[in-house]
Amino acid sequence: MTNLAIAQAAEAINSAKSIVLSCHINPDGDALGSMLGLVHALKALGKDVVPVSHDGVPDIYLWMPGAEFVVRDCDRRDFDLAIVCDTGTTDRIGRAAEAIKSAPASINIDHHVAEGDFGKIRIVDTKASATGELVYRILVEMNTSVTKSIAECLMCAIITDTGSFRYLNTTAETFEIASHLMKCGAVPADISELVFENRTLGSVKLLGRALDSLQLTANGKVAWAHVTAQDFADLDAADAETEGIVNHVRAVRTAQVGVLFREIPGKKVRISLRSREGFDVNKVAQVFGGGGHHLAAGCSAESPLVDAEAAVIAEVVRHLKQNNSTETTDN
Numbered sequence: 001m002t003n004l005a006i007a008q009a010a011e012a013i014n015s016a017k018s019i020v021l022s023c024h025i026n027p028d029g030d031a032l033g034s035m036l037g038l039v040h041a042l043k044a045l046g047k048d049v050v051p052v053s054h055d056g057v058p059d060i061y062l063w064m065p066g067a068e069f070v071v072r073d074c075d076r077r078d079f080d081l082a083i084v085c086d087t088g089t090t091d092r093i094g095r096a097a098e099a100i101k102s103a104p105a106s107i108n109i110d111h112h113v114a115e116g117d118f119g120k121i122r123i124v125d126t127k128a129s130a131t132g133e134l135v136y137r138i139l140v141e142m143n144t145s146v147t148k149s150i151a152e153c154l155m156c157a158i159i160t161d162t163g164s165f166r167y168l169n170t171t172a173e174t175f176e177i178a179s180h181l182m183k184c185g186a187v188p189a190d191i192s193e194l195v196f197e198n199r200t201l202g203s204v205k206l207l208g209r210a211l212d213s214l215q216l217t218a219n220g221k222v223a224w225a226h227v228t229a230q231d232f233a234d235l236d237a238a239d240a241e242t243e244g245i246v247n248h249v250r251a252v253r254t255a256q257v258g259v260l261f262r263e264i265p266g267k268k269v270r271i272s273l274r275s276r277e278g279f280d281v282n283k284v285a286q287v288f289g290g291g292g293h294h295l296a297a298g299c300s301a302e303s304p305l306v307d308a309e310a311a312v313i314a315e316v317v318r319h320l321k322q323n324n325s326t327e328t329t330d331n
């Protein structure tokens with residue numbers, strides 16, 4: 001990504017009258033925060049703006065300023081410009097795809113590793129901690145005044161994707177941007193509480209079930225756990241309520257990789273992978289048709305839970321062995 005692309009994006013936004021925006025399915029704080037941060041800026045410019053999220057706005061993000069503008073579907077095909085946040089492919093935006101594809105101009109704003117090639121203008125930087133950082137850079141280019149609403153949306157994007165500034169993707173620039181957002185009215189403590197300490201009872205109990213199932217393999221280097229369809233039924237909980245559980249799995253001292261399996265009714269298994277520096281979980285996720293980042297990735301499998309577990313853990317162990325043999329050769 002270049003400064004030229006940012007200038008082109010600002011130009012495309014300035015010349016468009018109607019703009020459709022979208023983000024990936026099962027949206028997280030970064031997907032929604034970056035999309036809504038833009039929405040506020042575009043509305044202030046008098047643009048006709050429609051943000052579309054296939055899965056709407058999950059409960060824990062409903063406080064976000066502008067959440068009320070988000071629609072789950074859009075029949076219009078008359079937009080001048082389409083903007084997709086936090087994914088590079090229209091395969092991951094669900095029902096928004098047709099409206100997005102119909103616009104003559106398009107911008108992709110993303111930080112995922114090689115996730116597609118959507119967008120005539122591509123603001124893609126895998127070193128950005130969050131898509132929200134890239135949105136911030138565009139707003140600066142546009143001389144947008146960062147209102148409290150914009151600041152809260154972008155702060156939420158950064159807080160969620162950096163695990164509250166703890167993950168390796170956090171850079172000096174992340175703090176510089178966050179510092180400015182705070183001066184513009186976003187309070188990180190409030191946002192953290194709204195996002196991380198705002199769990200349903202079912203969600204906290206699911207954490208208990210998952211941790212109870214935790215197992216170690218490969219001399220403790222791989223920690224893995226699951227939530228079964230029975231757990232979801234017993235606790236009347238949904239898959240969205242498993243968010244963040246995988247981080248507890250990886251927290252085991254010896255674990256280089258943490259994996260959480262969720263058995264979704266209908267025989268589908270969703271898998272989240274987290275690693276420490278030195279192990280690229282994106283490579284494992286890609287083997288199963290998924291993707292993400294080096295330290296955080298996901299995929300799914302259409303097989304019974306035990307089979308999905310066996311296949312994914314075997315692949316993780318295989319990559320672990322490969323890593324170790326590369327290290328030995330390098331020495």
Ligand SMILES: [Mn+2]
Pocket residue numbers: 030031086111129130131161
């Ligand atoms: Mn993101």
